[in-house]
Amino acid sequence: MYTEDLKNSYPIFDTHSHYDDERFDEIRTELFAEMKQNGVCGIVSCGCDEVSSKMAIKMAEENDFVYAAVGIHPGSIDSGTTVEQIARLATHKKCVAIGEIGLDYYWVDDNKQKQIEIFEKQIALAKKLNLPIIVHDRDAHGDTLEILKKHKPKGIVHCYSGSVEMAQEIIKLGLYIGIGGVVTFKNAKKLPDVVRIIPDELLLVETDCPYLAPEPHRGKLCHSGMIKYTAQKIAEIRGTTPENIFTITAKNAKKIFNIE
Ligand code: NI
Numbered sequence: 039m040y041t042e043d044l045k046n047s048y049p050i051f052d053t054h055s056h057y058d059d060e061r062f063d064e065i066r067t068e069l070f071a072e073m074k075q076n077g078v079c080g081i082v083s084c085g086c087d088e089v090s091s092k093m094a095i096k097m098a099e100e101n102d103f104v105y106a107a108v109g110i111h112p113g114s115i116d117s118g119t120t121v122e123q124i125a126r127l128a129t130h131k132k133c134v135a136i137g138e139i140g141l142d143y144y145w146v147d148d149n150k151q152k153q154i155e156i157f158e159k160q161i162a163l164a165k166k167l168n169l170p171i172i173v174h175d176r177d178a179h180g181d182t183l184e185i186l187k188k189h190k191p192k193g194i195v196h197c198y199s200g201s202v203e204m205a206q207e208i209i210k211l212g213l214y215i216g217i218g219g220v221v222t223f224k225n226a227k228k229l230p231d232v233v234r235i236i237p238d239e240l241l242l243v244e245t246d247c248p249y250l251a252p253e254p255h256r257g258k259l260c261h262s263g264m265i266k267y268t269a270q271k272i273a274e275i276r277g278t279t280p281e282n283i284f285t286i287t288a289k290n291a292k293k294i295f296n297i298e
Contacts, residue, residue: 048284050269051080051291052262054138054172054196054216054244057104058083058093061248061259070101073262079103080291081262084138084172086111088119091127098132105295107135107172109160112142112153121159128167134295136164137172138196141185144177154181161189170294172196173213179204186211194294197246198232205232209240214294216242219252219260222271233275242294243269243287 057066073081083098084107085091091108098106108127110119128136139160141153164171171193175182179200186195186208195208196216208215215236221229243265245252251260252267269280269287276283292298 048281049079049288050077051288053242053291055083055247058090059248087114087117088123095130105134107137109137109139115156135170135172138174140174141178142176161191202231214240214242216244218244218246219250222252230275238286
C-alpha cells in the first residue's frame with residue numbers, strides 16, 4: 039500500500055503532479071486505484087511539452103478523478119513543442135488548465151527573452167480558452183510578477199518560493215498560491231510566513247510529484263498520498279487542522295479548475 043495512512047473521510051485534491059514520469063510506469067495503475075479508495079478526489083497532472091501533455095490527457099481519460107493541464111515548461115522550450123500544438127490539446131474536455139508554464143532562470147538564463155515570449159503566448163491562449171494557468175517561477179520572481187501584473191490571467195503560482203511581499207502582490211491579483219512539500223523542509227525559511235498570510239480562499243496544496251517528497255520522506259519517490267504531511271505542516275503553521283486544510287483546498291481547486 040502506498041496511501042494507507044491517507045484513509046479518511048475528507049476530500050484531498052493534489053493540484054500539481056507529473057504522473058507521466060516514467061518512475062510511475064510500474065506502479066501507476068495500482069497507485070491511482072488506491073488513491074481513489076483513500077479519499078483523493080482530484081489530481082491535476084501537468085504537461086511540460088507535447089508528449090507529457092498528451093500523456094496527462096490519456097491518464098485523465100482513463101481515471102475520472104485525474105485532470106490534465108497542458109503546456110510548455112520553461113525548461114522545455116527547446117523540445118520542439120509549439121504553442122499551436124498545445125492549443126489543440128487544450129480543447130480536450132478534461133484539460134482544466136494551461137501549465138506548467140512560466141520562467142526558470144535557475145537552470146537556464148541565457149534564453150530569457152524566448153522564455154518570456156513562450157510564457158506570454160500561453161497566457162494569451164489560456165485567456166482565449168477561459169482556462170487558468172499554472173505558473174512555474176524559479177529564480178525569476180521579478181519578471182514573473184511583472185508579466186502577471188501586465189496580463190492579469192487567472193491561475194495558480196505553484197510551489198511558491200518567493201517572499202512575503204511578492205505573495206501579497208499575487209494575492210492582490212487574485213491568484214491562488216500552491217504550497218508543496220518544501221514547507222516541511224527545515225530550510226524553508228520564508229515559506230511559513232507566506233503560508234500564514236494566504237487567505238483561505240486562495241490556498242492550494244500540491245505535491246509536484248515525483249519531485250519534492252515532504253518530510254519524513256524527503257528524497258524518496260513522491261506521490262499524492264504524501265500530501266498528508268504537507269497539509270499537516272500547513273495546518274500547524276495556520277493553527278488549524280489538516281482536515282480543514284484539505285476541505286478548503288479541495289473546494290478551491292474545484293473552483294479554479296471549474297470542476298462540477
Ligand atoms: Ni511541476
